Amino acid sequence: MTLTRADADYVRDLVRERSAIVLDGSKDYLIESRLAPVARKNGLGSLEELVFRLRRERSGPLHDLVVDAMTTNETTFFRDVGLWQALEDKILPDLFSRRAAQKSATFWSAACSSGQEPYSLAMMLVDRFPQIVRTWNIRILATDLSSEMLGRAAAGRYTQLEVNRGMPARSLVTHFRRTGAMWQVSDRLREMVEFRAINLVRPWPFVPEVDVLFMRNVLIYFDLGTKREILGRCRKSLRTGGHLILGTSETTLNIDESFQRTVHGPATTYRPK
Ligand SMILES: C[S@@+](CC[C@H](N)C(=O)[O-])C[C@H]1O[C@@H](n2cnc3c(N)ncnc32)[C@H](O)[C@@H]1O
Incomplete structure (x- = not known):
C-alpha cells in the first residue's frame, strides 16, 4: 500500500497537530507500514481510502487510531x-x-x-x-x-520476549505469574x-x-x-x-x-x- 505525496502530507499534518510528533519526508515508508494494518482492520482496501475517510470525517476514532499507530512505543523493563x-x-x-x-x-x-x-x-x-x-x-x-x-x-500482561528484555530473573519470579503464553x-x-x-x-x-x-x-x-x-x-x-x-x-x-x-x-x- 502506498500514499500519494498529498495524502502523506495530510497524515503528517494530522499527526503533528495532535501529538507534536514530527514525521519528515524521509518517514513516508514508516507512515505506509504503520497505517496499512489500520486500513485493513477498519475494512478499508487502500491507504487512499483511509485518508479519504480521515478527510471526510475531519475528527473521530479513526483519527485517534492513526495518531496512535504513528507513535513509537519501544521500551523495556529497567531500560538503561x-x-x-x-x-x-x-x-x-x-x-x-x-x-x-x-x-x-x-x-x-x-x-x-x-x-x-x-x-x-x-x-x-x-x-x-x-x-x-x-x-x-x-x-x-x-x-x-x-x-x-x-x-x-x-x-x-507481557510476552516472554518482553520479560526477557531487561528483567532480572528474580524480579520475574517475585512479581509475575505465568498465564498461558503470557506473564501477568x-x-x-x-x-x-x-x-x-x-x-x-x-x-x-x-x-x-x-x-x-x-x-x-x-x-x-x-x-x-x-x-x-x-x-x-x-x-x-x-x-x-x-x-x-x-x-x-x-x-x-x-x-x-x-x-x-x-x-x-x-x-x-x-x-x-
Ligand atoms: C519510545 S516510547 C518511551 C517509553 C518509555 N518512556 C521508555 O523510555 O522506555 C515513547 C512514548 O511516547 C508516547 N508519546 C508520543 N507522543 C506523545 C504525546 N504527545 N503525549 C504523550 N505521550 C506521547 C508514545 O505513545 C510512546 O508510548
Whole structure:
C-alpha cells in the first residue's frame, strides 16, 4: 500500500497537530507500514481510502487510531541499567531523606508506553525500599497519549520476549505469574500505579507535584519549540530538589537553561536551578 505525496502530507499534518510528533519526508515508508494494518482492520482496501475517510470525517476514532499507530512505543523493563542503579544507590535514598517529614513521594512516568517503566519503578521500591512502601504515601502516576498502550500497561500482561528484555530473573519470579503464553504482573504492583491518558502537547488536565519525573525517549519526536514548552511545564511540576529524567540521547542543554544537570555515576538527571 502506498500514499500519494498529498495524502502523506495530510497524515503528517494530522499527526503533528495532535501529538507534536514530527514525521519528515524521509518517514513516508514508516507512515505506509504503520497505517496499512489500520486500513485493513477498519475494512478499508487502500491507504487512499483511509485518508479519504480521515478527510471526510475531519475528527473521530479513526483519527485517534492513526495518531496512535504513528507513535513509537519501544521500551523495556529497567531500560538503561545505569539509571536504575543510580536511582537505587543515590537518587531514591536522597529523596526519601528529604521527604522524611512528609512521608510522601510522587513519581510520574510521563510517556509510559506499555508500562515497563512505571512497573520497573514499583518493583524497585517494593524490593529495595519495603519499609517506605509500607509506611509512606507513594504515588506512581503513569501516562501516555496512546490509548492502546495504556490499555496494555494497565492490563500488565507481557510476552516472554518482553520479560526477557531487561528483567532480572528474580524480579520475574517475585512479581509475575505465568498465564498461558503470557506473564501477568502482580496485583500488588498494578495497584501501585495509576494509569491516565495525557497528551503532553495539549493542556495537562492537572499538574501533579512530583519528586521524580520520567520523561524518557519522547522529547526526541518533537520540534525545538515543543520541547521547550514541555520542559517549562516539567519545571513547574517538579518539587524543590526534584529530578527530571530524560532518555540517554536527550538533554535540556541549549533548550531550557533553568535546569541544573546533575551526574550520578552513569546517569544524569536535571533539577530546577
Ligand atoms: C519510545 S516510547 C518511551 C517509553 C518509555 N518512556 C521508555 O523510555 O522506555 C515513547 C512514548 O511516547 C508516547 N508519546 C508520543 N507522543 C506523545 C504525546 N504527545 N503525549 C504523550 N505521550 C506521547 C508514545 O505513545 C510512546 O508510548
